[in-house]
Amino acid sequence: MLDSDAEVPQEVLAEYEKLLKRSYTENFDDLYKTDLLKVIGKDGYGSHIVLLIPCFIVAAGADPEKTLRYAILTLDPIVKENYVLILCETHTNWLTDAVYAYAKQWYDTLPRKYKKNLKNLYLVHSGFLSKTLLTIVTPFISPKFWKKVEYIEKLEDLFLKLNIKASKYLKYFPYIVQRNEEVMLGGQPISPFGADLEILCQRFGKKYLHFKHIPSILIDFLTHLKKPEIINTKDLFNLQADAATLYGIVGDIEYGEPTTDFNNIPSLVCSFKLFLNTQKHGLLGKDAFSRLHYLKSTSASDKVIKLNLSKLYEKLSQGIKQCVLCLLHFFKTISEHASENNMTILALSKIFAPTFFRSKTPNAIFTECISLANKCMQMIIQNPDILMNPENKSDESKSDESKSEECKDENNKINNESDEDSNESYSSKESSSKPSSLDQTSEYSSSILSDKVIKKKVSIKKSTSKRLSFDHSIKSEKSGDSKNSFLSEKTDEQDDSYEDSEKEEEGKKSKKENLKKEPSSDN
CATH class of the missing domain: 1.10.555.10 (Rho GTPase activation protein)
Structure with missing residues (x-):
């Protein structure tokens, strides 16, 4: 009787351990590339989800013993915890030798932990034949095991049972399973030829290389x-x-x-x-x-x-x-x-x-x-x-770097010119002895130093104009021009000296007129 609580004989356990050790050194690439058996994650209640699609047993081309060892190697890490088994019977004929031998040998060899920790067995897309066979063997199945079996007609109902998102887990069900459901429901089945590539990625996307x-x-x-x-x-x-x-x-x-x-x-x-x-x-x-x-x-x-x-x-x-x-x-x-x-x-x-x-x-x-x-x-x-x-991005960055370097060169030239102008103004400042001119040159040099980074060209123009006016003031002071000195603010002493010079000139003119009149009176 198929009883999940029945103890497995010791010889079966020994055979299981032997098959498990052998599977560690065996290459299962041909089976792994198929959709025969996959552990696809956990359901909403914390149980592992195992997906088994028997129709790929024939496609794998492997003997039943090798597929059994592959199943043992895949499931051994998870059967110590709770798990659910999804059996997709799409295009599966249980009367074929390969499928029947695989199912019988697998179940007979599995230890008790495989059967005890199995919480639910979901039979998806079951046909009339599979339901009939299961009904015939009902007397040989314990009521406890029978309670774990559920028939599922639509994947949508399965996702609700497992409390998982369809958008995340639909891609684990291969094209043959999804197409079969659309045909059973009377809809237009999707075709790889003509279907939008994005839809194919969402429904049948799998990992390939680094994609x-x-x-x-x-x-x-x-x-x-x-x-x-x-x-x-x-x-x-x-x-x-x-x-x-x-x-x-x-x-x-x-x-x-x-x-x-x-x-x-x-x-x-x-x-x-x-x-x-x-x-x-x-x-x-x-x-x-x-x-x-x-x-x-x-x-x-x-x-x-x-x-x-x-x-x-x-x-x-x-x-x-x-x-x-x-x-x-x-x-x-x-x-x-x-x-x-x-x-x-x-x-x-x-x-x-x-x-x-x-x-x-x-x-x-x-x-x-x-x-x-x-x-x-x-x-x-x-x-x-x-x-x-695209390479143009690197080209643009290179051009930006060259432009920035050109700007730096121009800034350096402007800085050098401004430094030369400040040196010239400083030398002319030393030749002058007036404190007012020293103040002007010091203000001028400080303005250059503060503005030479932001407005280089403007500062140069200002420096040249200020230097010309400064040199002109120095020349006027050396020549002793009274009119140029009058441009500065007048003091009371400057006004008195200007009036005295006018009186002296009037006295000289009166003396000359008196000298001319004296000889005429002698005659």
């Missing part, structure tokens, strides 16, 4: 295209597939078939290009074509082109940004094998330029921009980081 939200279908394409036997194929992206073969692989991808054959290179290449070209517009956004046409009409420089490409990238949503960078790095990797596949950066640019700059509706003007589109593609394939850090 966090890449659609699973795009990961499948890139993973297979990077295989050594495929990446070195001559004229890789110029290959063509016949209609029947292409129709077959596209149908399998749309259906979500786990056993899709990606080993046919021409059909793989054509379906990859079809996936990219079925987007509503170019990958750089709806404004990519209009911006490209504007750059063509204005004969923009490389610096301006890079700046505009960066602006187009900044307008994209977060998911599309990651997809664009992921594709550009992929193309760069392809170009590194150009000696084998003839896919140089120029060749890749000619093939995929319309993919990035295509307008939403066909436009005959695009033919005028083909050369510029190819040039832009070469730029971003050679250096994808241009989109995030």
Whole structure:
């Protein structure tokens, strides 16, 4: 009887420990890349969430014992605590040998802690056959275990049961599960071909390399295209597939078939290009074509082109940004094998330029921009980081630094000129003996020192005008000009001396007149 409280025989525990030790040294990369078994987090009540999708057992191509060891290695760290198991029965036939053997052997080998700490078993998208089989074995299932089993028809109900956010956990359910639910509910199922790339990132985004939200279908394409036997194929992206073969692989991808054959290179290449070209517009956004046409009409420089490409990238949503960078790095990797596949950066640019700059509706003007589109593609394939850090920003900073250095040189020249003027005024100040002139020169020099940083040119003009007036006052004092001395403020003594000089001149004139009159009187 399937009883969670029943003790497991010692030989079963010994077998479990043996399988666990063996799993530590085994490579499970082929199983880890599938969606067979994942621990996706914790629910709103603190229990670990384990997601099991049996339909990927056949897709993994591994024997039941290896998948069992993979399950033991994955679950052993968490089964000591409470956990819930989500069993998605999408496209699962329990009558097949692989699925039945996997389920039976796994359950028989698991120790008691696996069964005791299991809080709930959610059967998602259960078919008529699975419900019938479960009903038949009901007498062999303990009531305690039966209370843990719940049927779930919609993922929305599952998220409510677990008290988790759909926006965070929906991406863990692969395309085949989400599509099957849409079909069961009578809705229009989503298709990888033609669906907006941002929606694919949100619903099916997975971690790939250093990118966090890449659609699973795009990961499948890139993973297979990077295989050594495929990446070195001559004229890789110029290959063509016949209609029947292409129709077959596209149908399998749309259906979500786990056993899709990606080993046919021409059909793989054509379906990859079809996936990219079925987007509503170019990958750089709806404004990519209009911006490209504007750059063509204005004969923009490389610096301006890079700046505009960066602006187009900044307008994209977060998911599309990651997809664009992921594709550009992929193309760069392809170009590194150009000696084998003839896919140089120029060749890749000619093939995929319309993919990035295509307008939403066909436009005959695009033919005028083909050369510029190819040039832009070469730029971003050679250096994808241009989109995030365009070189023009560094150029602008360099130009700003040069301008600041020029300004510093000009300021130094102005400072030197002002210092020379202050020295000249200081020398002329020493030649003067009047305290008033000393005060004027000291005020002048202090004004220069205070204003030479803010208003250099104005201070120089003021200094020259003040120096001229100062020199003129010195010359007038040396020549003894009374009229120049009259420009200063008058004192009472200066007024008296001026009146005495006038009286002396009148006395001299009267004496001369008397001398002229004396000889005439003698005659």
